[in-house]
Amino acid sequence: MTPGMFDLLGFGPQGWGLPLLQAAGITISAALCGFLLGSVFGIGGATLKLARSPVLRLIGQAYTTIFRGVPEILVVYLFYFGGSVVLTTLLNTGGFPGFYSLPSFVMGVFAVGIVSGAYQAEVYRSAYLRLDRGQIEAGASCGMSKFLLLRRIIGPQTLRFALPALGNIWQSALKETSLLSVIGLTELLRQAGTAAGSTRQPLLFYAVAAAMFLVIGRMTGAVLGRMENHLAKPWRR
Amino acid sequence: MASVNRSVVAHNTPAVPAISVNDLHKRYGTVEVLKGIDFRAHDGEVVSILGASGSGKSTFLRCLNLLELPSAGRLQIFGEKVNLRPSGSNLRIGDRNQVDRLRTQVAMVFQNFCLWSHMTVLENLMEAPVHVQRRSRGQVRDEAEAMLKRVGLIDRAKAYPAQLSGGQQQRAAIARALVMKPRVLLFDEPTSALDPELVGEVLKVMRDLAAEGRTMLIVTHEMAFARDVSSRIVFLEQGRINAEGLPQELFRGGVSERFDQFIARFNQG
Amino acid sequence: MDREGPRRTVSRHPLLLQIFLIYYGLGQIAPLRHSALWPFLREPYWCAILALALNTSAYTAEIIRGAVQAVPAHEIEAGRACGMSGFLLRRRIIWPIALRQGLAVYGSEAILMIKATSLASIITLTELTGIAHKLISSTYRVFEIFIVTGAIYLALTFLMSTAFALFERQLHAHHAHRRA
Numbered sequence: 001m002t003p004g005m006f007d008l009l010g011f012g013p014q015g016w017g018l019p020l021l022q023a024a025g026i027t028i029s030a031a032l033c034g035f036l037l038g039s040v041f042g043i044g045g046a047t048l049k050l051a052r053s054p055v056l057r058l059i060g061q062a063y064t065t066i067f068r069g070v071p072e073i074l075v076v077y078l079f080y081f082g083g084s085v086v087l088t089t090l091l092n093t094g095g096f097p098g099f100y101s102l103p104s105f106v107m108g109v110f111a112v113g114i115v116s117g118a119y120q121a122e123v124y125r126s127a128y129l130r131l132d133r134g135q136i137e138a139g140a141s142c143g144m145s146k147f148l149l150l151r152r153i154i155g156p157q158t159l160r161f162a163l164p165a166l167g168n169i170w171q172s173a174l175k176e177t178s179l180l181s182v183i184g185l186t187e188l189l190r191q192a193g194t195a196a197g198s199t200r201q202p203l204l205f206y207a208v209a210a211a212m213f214l215v216i217g218r219m220t221g222a223v224l225g226r227m228e229n230h231l232a233k234p235w236r237r
Numbered sequence: 238m239a240s241v242n243r244s245v246v247a248h249n250t251p252a253v254p255a256i257s258v259n260d261l262h263k264r265y266g267t268v269e270v271l272k273g274i275d276f277r278a279h280d281g282e283v284v285s286i287l288g289a290s291g292s293g294k295s296t297f298l299r300c301l302n303l304l305e306l307p308s309a310g311r312l313q314i315f316g317e318k319v320n321l322r323p324s325g326s327n328l329r330i331g332d333r334n335q336v337d338r339l340r341t342q343v344a345m346v347f348q349n350f351c352l353w354s355h356m357t358v359l360e361n362l363m364e365a366p367v368h369v370q371r372r373s374r375g376q377v378r379d380e381a382e383a384m385l386k387r388v389g390l391i392d393r394a395k396a397y398p399a400q401l402s403g404g405q406q407q408r409a410a411i412a413r414a415l416v417m418k419p420r421v422l423l424f425d426e427p428t429s430a431l432d433p434e435l436v437g438e439v440l441k442v443m444r445d446l447a448a449e450g451r452t453m454l455i456v457t458h459e460m461a462f463a464r465d466v467s468s469r470i471v472f473l474e475q476g477r478i479n480a481e482g483l484p485q486e487l488f489r490g491g492v493s494e495r496f497d498q499f500i501a502r503f504n505q506g
Numbered sequence: 507m508d509r510e511g512p513r514r515t516v517s518r519h520p521l522l523l524q525i526f527l528i529y530y531g532l533g534q535i536a537p538l539r540h541s542a543l544w545p546f547l548r549e550p551y552w553c554a555i556l557a558l559a560l561n562t563s564a565y566t567a568e569i570i571r572g573a574v575q576a577v578p579a580h581e582i583e584a585g586r587a588c589g590m591s592g593f594l595l596r597r598r599i600i601w602p603i604a605l606r607q608g609l610a611v612y613g614s615e616a617i618l619m620i621k622a623t624s625l626a627s628i629i630t631l632t633e634l635t636g637i638a639h640k641l642i643s644s645t646y647r648v649f650e651i652f653i654v655t656g657a658i659y660l661a662l663t664f665l666m667s668t669a670f671a672l673f674e675r676q677l678h679a680h681h682a683h684r685r686a
């Protein structure tokens with residue numbers, strides 16, 4: 001007798017419930033790490049794009065243009081294969097022969113992060129440009145140092161202006177983690193694929209994965225929406 | 238300077254002026270906006286700076302808080318020489334810490350209030366004393382609340398700037414300047430951005446401050462206020478001090494032809 | 507992000523997942539497998555196209571809706587005042603104005619589509635990324651291959667955005683004198 005749908009999705013001996021949940025956890029953590037790393041790249045990229053020096057501006061522009069213009073999957077390959085090539089070359093010249101590769105989670109997070117950062121740079125830059133110069137000046141006139149200004153005035157307000165667009169970028173990062181299945185990371189899509197292959201029920205498992213992506217997206221979106229709402233409070237009349 | 242029309246020649250002066258400026262120049266590119274200003278303000282003086290639009294009033298005031306760096310000249314605040322180093326044809330800051338410290342002593346009130354929009358009124362007031370001057374939070378809170386009571390805003394302490402009227406915002410901005418316990422207050426057209434019916438409440442606060450004996454430098458287009466409240470008027474024309482003196486003497490006329498024209502144009506509307 | 511279109515609410519699903527659902531999932535539906543469509547739906551090429559089309563269509567609908575809604579009411583009224591209505595009003599007034607409004611947003615969606623085609627390589631379609639992947643796994647000259655492939659994609663997206671810009675300029679020719 002073939003197992004029914006609930007057996008397949010349950011937590012029993014024939015159930016794929018637990019592996020799918022674990023995979024969802026990996027999806028969420030890869031997306032989160034990638035997005036946070038992307039914030040670092042994004043702030044760096046925005047700083048470059050706003051720099052006075054034309055060379056720095058050019059570097060920032062090149063970064064955002066390239067990583068927004070090239071397919072994400074290609075970037076994933078670049079990091080995964082490129083990372084192991086670099087590592088192998090280094091270790092071989094250091095006297096350790098053989099072939100080495102890096103964990104797909106780490107490389108995948110880097111790939112998601114660098115792409116996400118290219119989009120975030122754009123968002124941070126335009127949020128910064130929306131700041132009221134007068135308020136920054138008011139800070140300076142009170143004797144605030146550059147760092148204090150950044151921490152107390154510029155940072156919080158830039159974040160507030162950037163948050164709505166950052167929400168969209170988060171959703172993209174979440175979806176992009178599905179590409180990490182091609183470098184062997186057992187995230188949601190790959191786990192669903194494994195289940196589909198061994199049960200011959202692709203329709204069921206891909207639909208379940210789709211539903212799980214939707215739920216994760218909705219829930220994190222709601223959290224971000226709350227944050228946005230909270231940070232927008234001062235601007236409401 | 239010989240060309241300045243002075244109504245009062247000798248000043249009965251204490252030893253150290255609050256602010257002392259010598260031969261101050263400011264250039265933007267090739268345009269010289271301030272062309273050699275000599276100026277002194279003493280403790281307890283209320284100086285109104287008048288002049289036509291573009292005469293350099295804001296630029297001058299901003300130089301005193303070092304929001305603009307002079308291109309040449311010397312600046313002393315309470316006898317302390319501001320460390321400015323030549324760099325090409327301009328000056329640049331020699332000692333950041335000194336500048337940040339002096340800025341808390343020479344507070345600025347802006348035309349557009351410039352309250353920090355992500356903080357409540359109370360947080361705006363406490364920001365600089367706590368984070369720049371590193372005074373204790375509890376004590377600063379008490380002082381900030383007392384200051385808000387003074388300017389009549391204690392019931393709006395928890396409100397955000399966007400929820401206040403222009404007049405309330407400007408009173409809050411004045412209170413924000415005051416809690417730093419500055420020794421000089423600079424005002425750059427504090428009522429120009431306000432609806433006419435809100436000007437009075439801000440001027441009243443400023444009148445009270447003047448009556449307290451605060452040292453204030455005020456750029457304004459409120460002629461009646463300047464005449465009644467100032468202990469001295471400085472009239473700027475094209476980047477130079479054209480006339481300077483007691484308000485009643487300057488407004489009586491005859492000290493400076495340009496000033497009389499300026500007032501006449503003003504009274505016409 | 508330079509030009510903000512309508513908020514992208516429609517597709518919360520990863521495109522790759524949609525591709526798998528179609529490529530692996532549809533075969534499970536027996537009637538479909540015996541239908542005349544099956545020769546197409548068996549092919550990675552058509553599956554990829556179907557997935558891309560489904561993925562972009564909902565968002566494109568949003569773009570069109572936004573653009574039509576953004577047509578100023580007074581211009582429509584002016585059309586009505588000239589006696590236009592129904593199809594004539596749409597064809598002569600509403601659609602041309604909406605096209606100008608929506609074109610920029612649609613341009614960035616088109617660029618996203620170019621990038622999205624790369625995912626077809628996962629279901630064995632040997633397009634650009636598929637070839638790059640093959641070369642990378644056989645030669646391990648990752649960086650050279652990334653640079654060349656990336657440059658081709660950048661060139662494609664550049665061509666696409668230039669084409670859209672030219673089209674836009676053409677449509678806005680009546681504003682040309684303002685720019686001078």
Ligand SMILES: Nc1ncnc2c1ncn2[C@@H]1O[C@H](COP(=O)(O)OP(=O)(O)OP(=O)(O)O)[C@@H](O)[C@H]1O
Binds near residue numbers: 288289291292293
């Ligand atoms: N950042 C700047 N770059 C170039 N020119 C400037 C700059 N700031 C001010 N100026 C010029 O300097 C001159 C003096 O400006 P300032 O703002 O000091 O005038 P003001 O007397 O305050 O005028 P208003 O009454 O209109 O405020 C003006 O001609 C102005 O155009």
Ligand SMILES: [Mg+2]
Binds near residue numbers: 294295296426
């Ligand atoms: Mg001014």
